Amino acid sequence: MKPKRPYFLDLAAIRLPIGGMVSILHRASGAALSLALPCLLYTLMLSLRAPEDFQRVAGWFSGFLGWIISMGLIWALLHHFLAGLRHLGFDLGCGEDKEVARKSAWFSLLAAAGLTALIALWRLT
Numbered sequence: 001m002k003p004k005r006p007y008f009l010d011l012a013a014i015r016l017p018i019g020g021m022v023s024i025l026h027r028a029s030g031a032a033l034s035l036a037l038p039c040l041l042y043t044l045m046l047s048l049r050a051p052e053d054f055q056r057v058a059g060w061f062s063g064f065l066g067w068i069i070s071m072g073l074i075w076a077l078l079h080h081f082l083a084g085l086r087h088l089g090f091d092l093g094c095g096e097d098k099e100v101a102r103k104s105a106w107f108s109l110l111a112a113a114g115l116t117a118l119i120a121l122w123r124l125t
Helices: 018-049 051-062 064-091 098-124
Strands: none
Touching: 018 051, 018 064, 018 098, 051 064, 064 098
16 A cells, blocks of 8 residues: 655645634734844834934934834734734633634734724824
8 A cells, every 4th residue: 555645735825714814923923023122122222322322213213114114013012912812812711612713813903903003193193
């Protein structure tokens, strides 16, 4: 009898349910926040060192690239927090039903995006 060989998985063709996407984004946002923390601490240190350095850091964050990075980090923080609450609910036995889990996944995804959009609009005004 011929041994069954593993077959090639086309990861781009696999369609994950919304819960899987939120779970992957939860891990990715946690990793992004962990990697960004040393950079944010360094910019905080620079801004507290001298008034000229504060102006330089403030000027960088008021530019377009600084705005994009800060909005990305705000989204990562909000998404990681909301998805973490969702997963904590699962650990406590709440929301494990398929339909409730799907709705909570959509809620955490849309709430993080909506709150980030509100913060972006508030910062632009």
